Amino acid sequence: MYIDKDMKMADAIHYNYLLLPVINRLGVQLGFGDKNIEKVCQEEEVDLDFFLVIINAFLDHDLNKTLKIQSVSIEKIVDYLKATHQFYLEQMIPEVENRINALIQNFDINQNQFLLVKNFFEEYKKELYLHTQLEEKTVYPYVVDVYQAYQSHQLSQELLDRIKDYPINSYAQEHSDIESKLFDLKNILIKYLPQPKHSYQRNQVLTALFKMENDINDHSRIENMVLVPMISEMEKQLLTKSAQK
Amino acid sequence: MIVIAIKDFIIRKGLESILRKNNMQHKIICIKSSLELKQLLLDERPRLVYVDNNRLEEFSLLQKEKAIILVEIFKEKTSVHSANTMNHILCIDGEEVEINRQIKQHLDLYENSAERKKSDSELSDRETDILREVALGKTNKEIADYLFISAHTVITHRKNITRKLGIKTVSGLTVYAILNKIIQMEEM
Known part of the structure; x- marks a missing residue:
């Protein structure tokens, strides 16, 4: 499954709890309510594209698919x-x-x-x-x-x-x-x-x-x-x- | 290991997921061309191969390997199959129950093949000898000289040991050898 910017941050964690340390390392801590990934990244000043590349890389072994790797x-x-x-x-x-x-x-x-x-x-x-x-x-x-x-x-x-x-x-x-x-x-x-x-x-x-x-x-x-x-x-x-x- | 050599993407993926549901323990690999197959036969020893019935010629390599169980894929039932060959075909136009029944037969053949039994059982005496020397820290060359065999043979044995035990590193093998009293701690 590909996680995109419109998904709720909380849903991503429910989808795979092993993402917990990953989002921490990217600068996102718990307590984000029902905000979507884009909003959380904006508020925490985390680069959205980079965030998506990293968590999708973590979940999906095939990186070549859709990600904007080159822009990272x-x-x-x-x-x-x-x-x-x-x-x-x-x-x-x-x-x-x-x-x-x-x-x-x-x-x-x-x-x-x-x-x-x-x-x-x-x-x-x-x-x-x-x-x-x-x-x-x-x-x-x-x-x-x-x-x-x-x-x-x-x-x-x-x-x-x-x-x-x-x-x-x-x-x-x-x-x-x-x-x-x-x-x-x-x-x-x-x-x-x-x-x-x-x-x-x-x-x-x-x-x-x-x-x-x-x-x-x-x-x-x-x-x-x-x-x-x-x-x-x-x-x-x-x-x-x-x-x- | 099970190999799926089917041209149509949907059929290939479909068969792969059905096989995975039916058995978790075997490695399943999908290939598209005979070139990939050639490489695969060099590196691994597949035991069960699914192949389109109209591409048998392309995969003629397979028929030479006696240990391989070859299953031909037919798009629909034909009347030409005798009872003999029924185990070695898969007709994909059936419903779930029918497909599962056929696949079950292939997997049974696979499980019962002599080759598989032999290769998956415990370490042979020779392999235990080799493991002992590896655990004691000897190099392949030293082991070869000590046991009067070629270094190449030592490497083959080591590969088989790793495959059977699921342990890859020398320190891991050492721990295994001590736990199983193949060597004593004092010998270290």
Whole structure:
């Protein structure tokens, strides 16, 4: 389903509650009454087109359909992606951690099994952190540089070399491992840890993991289907221009 | 995996959604051309394929693959079908009950095919050997040398292990191996 500007903001949330953190990150908080999306965005000074691109990207996996992706500013996408990183590190990771800790407090699993799960998640946490650092310190600044060069028609030699040596596509693979590990952890909890007396605590961990996975998949989708193609196209045009000189 | 190779968009989508309602557990892929099929056969091992009856030639590749159950799509009932081939056709002019009955038959064939049973069961002994070495942190090359097999064989085994267990990363496999006592924590 495509969400458009005339839909009530509240209906969008009813349609899929997983949009909650997404609209927060975009600068919209609860309490919007019966206003439609256009009105809420206007009042909160949120870019309407950008808002629609992001929430539709979150809901619908096929981005190519109707969205005005081209009109969206790169800086806004980068800001949004940074906000998702912050959300993972400050909210989702601690939430999962707390729920994993609750497993041992409630004697749901024995000490060794607990350590296995905990260490696995620790490792994951480190990887996720390194990944966000790589993106924020290397990839995003590069993206902004390319965008600005594209806008101003001024391409430095340094950036030109960078485009040739490490184009945006060379980072596209980065996400796969982050997603694989989460996938594995889910299967370990669902299939391979011995049966618990009560499933409740374990369900809690799993629900948190599913939510996190869903959000991370969305993050990759926006990178791989919006950001990377846009930057890739700009790189191509910049290279062609510099060759003509 | 189930493949739908039908030309008409509506029929393709319709069949896909009916199949999804009937069984949730299998991957379903729609393809349009024999080119896509070629690629698919390289990467995956489809077991049940739906194809338009007038395009069999285009998809002749399929008939060579013995393990594949091929179902032909007919727009309307014809009298030429013998009892033998009834399981391998789908006439799309029926009502819901009739269509579901036919699809049920195809899915039964699929579930019962020997190939599928074999490939979806537990890890083989050899795979368990490989998993053990992977969990201990050895590289493909080291495992190959240790077990006197080629690195290529190791990779094939690893793919099958991942498919069977639903675990992709080395650390995930290690956790699995410990939980199932394939390795001991002290060996790490």
